[in-house]
Each structure stands twice: as C-alpha cells, then as structure tokens.
Amino acid sequence: MLGTTVLIASTLVPQMGGSHGDxxxxxxxxxxxSGVNTLLQTWFGSRLPVVMGGxxxxxxxxxxxxxxxxxxxxSSEHERFTYTIRTIQGSLIVSSFVNIFLGYSKAxxxxTRFFSPIVIVPVVSMVGLGLFTRGFPQLANxxxxxxxxxxxxxxxQQYLKRIVHPAVGHILERFALLMCIGVIWAFAAILTVAGAxxxxxxDTQLSCRTDRSYLMSSAPWIKVPYPFQWxxxxxxxxxxFGMMGAALVSSAESTGTFFAAxxxxxxxxxxxxxxxRSIGLQGISMLLEGIFGSVVGTTASVENVGLLGLTHIGSRRVVQISCAFMIFFSIFGKFGAFFASIPLPIFAAIYCLLFGIVAAVGISFIQFANNNSIRNLYVLGLSLFLGISVSQYFVGNTTVDGHGPVRTNAGWFNGILNTIFSSPPTVAIIVGTLLDNTLDxxxxxxxxGIPWWVPFQNRKGDVRNDEFYSxxxxxNEYMPTRFL
Known part of the structure; x- marks a missing residue:
C-alpha cells in the first residue's frame, strides 16, 4: 500500500502547493x-480478501x-493547497453518489450479467497490463x-525454495517479499549514507536515496485524521463532472480486480x-474520503491481489488484520514515514511480478471458452489491443495540467471522456461487452462459455456462492434480498 500511496502524494501534493508536512x-x-474502506469491503462489500487503496x-x-x-x-502556497484540496473534497463527495446509485440500484x-469468460479475459488482463508504466519504467529510474x-x-521466492528443506521453502514462499525488501532497502540506505x-x-536522487521523501522530519508523531480537517x-x-468519470473508471477497475481476487x-x-453491493459500498467509501480529505478516491488494489498469487495466502482475516497496520501507520506518523522512505524503484520491481500475475489470471479465464473459435479470438484480440492502444493514446496526449485529447467547449464533457478512455480496463469492458453480445x-x-458462467451469476445458481459471499x-437472514 505504501508504494502507491507515497507515489500519489509525492506527485500531486507539490503541484497543489503543499509542503512536506502537507x-x-x-x-x-x-x-x-484505505484501512477503513478495506474493513468495510471485506465485511459488507465483496467479502473477498481485497485491499482498497488510492x-x-x-x-x-x-x-x-x-x-x-x-x-x-x-496569500501563500499553503492557502492554495488547502483551497485546492477542499475543492477535491467537494468533487469526491458529489461524485460518490454515482457509485452509490450504480451499486444499490443494481444497475x-x-x-455484469452481459459479461462472459470472453469479456473477463481482457478486462482482468488490462487491470494488470494497463499499469505497465509503474513497472520497469519506474524501476529503470x-x-x-x-x-x-x-x-x-x-x-x-521461486528457485531457492525448491532446493532447501520443505519447511524453509514454505517460509520463503510466504515471506520472501519482506526479506528481499529489507535487504535491498538496507543496500539503498548504505549507498545513500556512503554518498553514492x-x-x-x-531525479536520480529522488528515486534512489532513502532520505528524499522528507517525511521523517515533517510527519507528526501522532495525528488522527478527522472529518473536514482541511x-x-x-x-x-x-x-x-470530471470526478464522476473517475468514479466510473474506479468501478470498472475494481470489478476486474474482484474477478482476479x-x-x-x-x-x-x-x-x-x-x-x-461492493460498488455501492465503494461509493460510500468515496463519500467518506471526501469528508476526511483524501486527494483521490479508492479502488481495489491490484498489487495486493497479485500478492495473493505470490504468497498463496487468500485469507480474508489476514487482509482485515493488515487494516490495523494501515490505521496504526496513519495515526502514528513517524512509523508510517519510516516505511515510506523505501525508494519507489523497489516497489516498481515488486509491481513487475504482481501486475504480471494479475494479467496472467485474466488470461486463464479463456480455458472456460472455446480457444479455437475465430469469433472468440477476434473479440479477445480487439479488446486487448484497443484496451492498451486507446488508453495509451489518451494518456500520451494528456498535458501536465490535465487536458486530454477531447477538447470541446464543454469542460465537464472533456473531463468525463478523457478520464474514461485513459483507463485500459474501462476501454476493454466497453469494447469486449459490445462485441461479445452483438457478434452472433x-x-x-x-x-x-455461457453454460459454465451463468450459475455463478445467480444468487442460488451455485451452492458455493453463499459460502463465499454471504x-x-x-x-442475510434479517435483510430483504433486494438490499443484499
């Protein structure tokens, strides 16, 4: 969680005029x-072991x-920062009702009833592949x-565990990520202290040094986030209206992540x-974020879903316990700032594996459909290619001030379209669903793969549905089914 969180804050806050303390x-x-929303989602939302993050x-x-x-x-840069973040708060509060309506109206x-395995393949794959810029390009910094x-x-994680004792291999499989982070983080600290x-x-110093976040000196020892703190x-x-487009995109990205999880x-x-109900609850979470003053809304964390595949730990309870650490680090700022000093290229190296696992999970859904059907290959190929190509065009032609390729006289219209078509999973959902449901x-x-797919889409279609999602x-016994 820290990698994405620090990246978002480090990118946006300086442009808003905020200081290191801000x-x-x-x-x-x-x-x-993130901690609060993850608890809500694992208790009352998707019920999957998914972490919610920025x-x-x-x-x-x-x-x-x-x-x-x-x-x-x-009068000051700090005033510009507070004015900007208060505007972002207002936009988050209003746009949260988009997700609330989409979710609790069952729209x-x-x-998603129009989905099939043919649609799920590009959607889930784009959730992982669409984040390729956060992998090796950031690692190479x-x-x-x-x-x-x-x-x-x-x-x-893969080779050493196969040549050691099975008990040791079991530990390496679970904790290799933490061990490697500790070793490379220490190596980066040594290079920093040695004056390398x-x-x-x-730019190199910002990426490589462990003391360039300036968070240890600026973070308060104890600070409890509270409503309308700005x-x-x-x-x-x-x-x-621009934020509403982002709310739609976060719904699409979370849906693909839920299937992977x-x-x-x-x-x-x-x-x-x-x-x-998970998208509706995500809207409530966005409402809380607007009230508490987050700079962005949340979505299901792709990197933590990749971690399920890397560690083979798919426990809802583990994710809920991790929420305690998030809340602890958010209140006791010095502790969170210490771990936030991990250089971003270390996270980028991890993302290369985790995002790749999620993309591969998406491809695995093809086994439930006919791989030899030219019609299926057509839908898959076009959805995958346009998911990457269209979003890359919009991202590549978006200026630093947020103006994208769509530039009409209606600014709200520009914001919605530029945001929607900058998201690979959203483009994949649009193209894949349209083609798969109109081409014969x-x-x-x-x-x-419809005969395999349909039972899982109905509440009583498979006996395991209640086991996982009740x-x-x-x-469930005390609420009308229309509210579940």
Missing part, C-alpha cells in the same frame, strides 16, 4: 481511509482542479536498486448482486 498528512489520510484514475480530474487554481493569487450488477530487487525476489548519489541528477468542502460543477483465493466468480451471441453461447453475523 504531504505527510495526505499520506496519513490516504492510509487511514486510485490513479483520479489523476486527470485532480490535475484539472490544480490547474484552475495555478494562476489565481493566494452495475445488471451490466534507479536500476542499481530496482533490478537487484527484481532478480533477488524471483530467485528467493551526492553528485547525481535531482476546511469546508468547495463544490464546483466543472470539477464534479476471486480466482486467486479459490472463490467462485463474484455474482452480480455481490458486485452491485445466441448461436455461440457454448463457445463463449454477509457476516447472519445479516
């Missing part, structure tokens, strides 16, 4: 809300908000740290009613 408080708020899908709308206040005069669940981390993790980066470029939210229609944890594919769909049901404390 960045530390933003990180604390993001971690606190989403980069909100970047474009946040950058647009930042740009609107760049030329306005403020999102009804949409400090290759002397990132590359050893990648090689060491593969060797220890004293004369290098500023002030009263500011509501502006032009920013709200279910596959890796041994659960049945999440039924439509489970996806509806009725006569190719068996080739599409709410705790026998809540």
């Amino acid at each position: 960045k530390a408080r933003v990180i604390q708020s993001l971690l606190f809300m 989403s980069i899908a909100f970047y474009i709308s946040v950058l647009s908000t930042i740009n609107d206040y760049t030329d306005r005069s403020f 999102w669940g009804n949409l 400090c290759v002397e740290i990132g590359l050893p981390m990648l090689i060491l993790l593969v060797v220890v 980066y004293n004369t290098t470029k500023e 002030g009263t939210p500011i509501f502006r229609a032009s920013h709200v 279910a596959r890796l944890s041994g659960a049945t594919p999440p039924p439509a009613h489970v996806l509806s 769909a009725k006569h190719t049901a068996n080739d599409r 709410l705790p404390l026998r809540i």
Whole structure:
C-alpha cells in the first residue's frame, strides 16, 4: 500500500502547493481511509480478501482542479493547497453518489450479467497490463536498486525454495517479499549514507536515496485524521463532472480486480448482486474520503491481489488484520514515514511480478471458452489491443495540467471522456461487452462459455456462492434480498 500511496502524494501534493508536512498528512489520510474502506469491503462489500487503496484514475480530474487554481493569487502556497484540496473534497463527495446509485440500484450488477469468460479475459488482463508504466519504467529510474530487487525476489521466492528443506521453502514462499525488501532497502540506505548519489541528477536522487521523501522530519508523531480537517468542502460543477468519470473508471477497475481476487483465493466468480453491493459500498467509501480529505478516491488494489498469487495466502482475516497496520501507520506518523522512505524503484520491481500475475489470471479465464473459435479470438484480440492502444493514446496526449485529447467547449464533457478512455480496463469492458453480445451471441453461447458462467451469476445458481459471499453475523437472514 505504501508504494502507491507515497507515489500519489509525492506527485500531486507539490503541484497543489503543499509542503512536506502537507504531504505527510495526505499520506496519513490516504492510509487511514484505505484501512477503513478495506474493513468495510471485506465485511459488507465483496467479502473477498481485497485491499482498497488510492486510485490513479483520479489523476486527470485532480490535475484539472490544480490547474484552475495555478494562476489565481493566494496569500501563500499553503492557502492554495488547502483551497485546492477542499475543492477535491467537494468533487469526491458529489461524485460518490454515482457509485452509490450504480451499486444499490443494481444497475452495475445488471451490466455484469452481459459479461462472459470472453469479456473477463481482457478486462482482468488490462487491470494488470494497463499499469505497465509503474513497472520497469519506474524501476529503470534507479536500476542499481530496482533490478537487484527484481532478480533477488524471483530467485528467493521461486528457485531457492525448491532446493532447501520443505519447511524453509514454505517460509520463503510466504515471506520472501519482506526479506528481499529489507535487504535491498538496507543496500539503498548504505549507498545513500556512503554518498553514492551526492553528485547525481535531482531525479536520480529522488528515486534512489532513502532520505528524499522528507517525511521523517515533517510527519507528526501522532495525528488522527478527522472529518473536514482541511476546511469546508468547495463544490464546483466543472470539477464534479470530471470526478464522476473517475468514479466510473474506479468501478470498472475494481470489478476486474474482484474477478482476479476471486480466482486467486479459490472463490467462485463474484455474482452480480455481490458486485452491485461492493460498488455501492465503494461509493460510500468515496463519500467518506471526501469528508476526511483524501486527494483521490479508492479502488481495489491490484498489487495486493497479485500478492495473493505470490504468497498463496487468500485469507480474508489476514487482509482485515493488515487494516490495523494501515490505521496504526496513519495515526502514528513517524512509523508510517519510516516505511515510506523505501525508494519507489523497489516497489516498481515488486509491481513487475504482481501486475504480471494479475494479467496472467485474466488470461486463464479463456480455458472456460472455446480457444479455437475465430469469433472468440477476434473479440479477445480487439479488446486487448484497443484496451492498451486507446488508453495509451489518451494518456500520451494528456498535458501536465490535465487536458486530454477531447477538447470541446464543454469542460465537464472533456473531463468525463478523457478520464474514461485513459483507463485500459474501462476501454476493454466497453469494447469486449459490445462485441461479445452483438457478434452472433445466441448461436455461440457454448463457445463463449455461457453454460459454465451463468450459475455463478445467480444468487442460488451455485451452492458455493453463499459460502463465499454471504454477509457476516447472519445479516442475510434479517435483510430483504433486494438490499443484499
């Protein structure tokens, strides 16, 4: 969680005019809300062992908000920061009702009924492959740290466990990631103290040094995030519409991540009613984030789903216990700041493995459909290619101030379209669902894997659905089914 959280804060807060202290408080708020939202999602939402974390899908709308206040005069940079984040708060609060409506009206669940294994393959694969820029490109910013981390993790986690005693191999499989982070982090600290980066470029120092986050000195010892900590939210229609597009994107990305998590944890594919309530609860989480002052909304964490495959631990309880650590690090800032000093190339090396596992899980869904059908290959190929190509075009042509390729006179319209088409999973959902349900769909049901898929999409279609997704404390028995 720290890698993505620090990346979001380090990218956005300086552009908002915030200081290192502001960045530390933003990180604390993001971690606190991640812990709370993960608890809510594992208890009352998807019920899958999925961690909820900050989403980069909100970047474009946040950058647009930042740009609107760049030329306005403020008495200080800190005032510009607080004014900007209060506007972001207002946009998050209003846009949260998009997910709440989509979820609790069951509109999102009804949409997912049009999915088949042919649609799920590109959607889940794009959840992993769509984040390729956070892998080796960031690793290469400090290759002397990132590359050893990648090689060491593969060797220890996959090769070394096969030549040692089975009991030791079991430990390596579970804890190789933590061990490798400790070793490479110590190596990076030694290089920093030894002065290896004293004369290098500023960008290299930011990526390689362990003391460039400035969080240890600026983070408070104890600081409890509280509602409206930055002030009263500011509501502006032009920013709200852009944030609504990000809310839609976060729903699409979370849906693909939920399917990957279910596959890796041994659960049945999440039924439509489970996806509806999880997206609705994600909207409530976004509402809380607006109230508590996060700079972005949350989505299901792809890297932590990849960790399910890497460690073979698919326990909901483990994820819930980890929430205690998130909340602890968010309140006791010095502890969180200490771990946040891990250089980002170390996280990038980890992402190369974790995102790859998620992408491979998506490909594995093809086994439930006919691999030899030219019709299926057509839908898969076009969905996969356009998912990467269209989103890369929009990202590559988006300026630093958040203006994308769609530039009409209606700013709200630009924000929605630029955000939606910058997301690979969202593009894959649009293209895959449209093609799969219009290209000779009725006569190719068996080739599409529909007979295998349909039982999992109904509440009583498979006896295992209730085993995996029923709410705790026998809540199901006391609530009307339309609310479940």
